[in-house]
């Protein structure tokens with residue numbers, strides 16, 4: 001199977017099992033394929049993407065209450081599912097990107113599938129199933145701003161995954177405080193992998209851009225409003241994880257100096 005056949009099958013799958021089937025060991029490289037920009041994923045009926053206003057997700061303090069915790073875990077599982085779909089989407093959209101970049105996308109895609117399964121297991125331990133609550137298309141809503149591999153790494157890696165360095169940590173702490181070891185461990189695992197994912201994005205920001213422009217300005221020019229540094233961090237800024245991801249000190253400083261905002265634009 002070719003990389004693009006696999007990516008397309010994942011995005012168009014209408015079963016969860018189809019979405020979460022890991023990439024086969026031997027995927028063949030694509031040759032002379034044209035770019036495909038799919039506009040929406042296939043989904044099982046119970047995971048159909050709805051408008052954000054139809055979906056309410058409790059804040060991290062909700063972790064203390066198992067009824068709210070399942071809704072948080074449900075939203076996190078959906079983030080992971082969308083991440084897997086979007087990495088597959090990028091494989092179809094950027095067939096001419098360098099081989100190591102595309103191989104990195106496949107590896108991260110597999111991590112995102114694994115993260116989704118981890119959260120599904122946490123949900124099951126609490127008696128819930130993925131598909132029990134409505135889900136949004138938070139990441140899918142941003143594909144119009146992803147016209148190049150550079151924009152893709154700045155949006156997915158250096159905005160959403162970068163912010164998750166703070167969110168996953170905050171949720172892990174809240175799960176720990178609530179005595180839910182399984183959920184805390186899953187979040188810690190996601191956090192550790194997210195450092196590698198941000199490192200991938202940082203590496204490719206530097207490879208795909210003009211070094212004279214500077215990483216910060218390149219980042220600002222590569223994300224579409226309302227995304228940007230205010231959305232690339234949470235309330236509690238985890239500097240250590242950014243260092244571990246290899247971000248330059250100057251970039252970290254500027255990010256730390258930016259006030260975090262919620263998706264709706266309100267301060268965090």
Ligand SMILES: [Fe+2]
Nearest residue numbers: 080083112115
């Ligand atoms: Fe993930």
Ligand SMILES: [Fe+2]
Nearest residue numbers: 083161194197
């Ligand atoms: Fe990730």
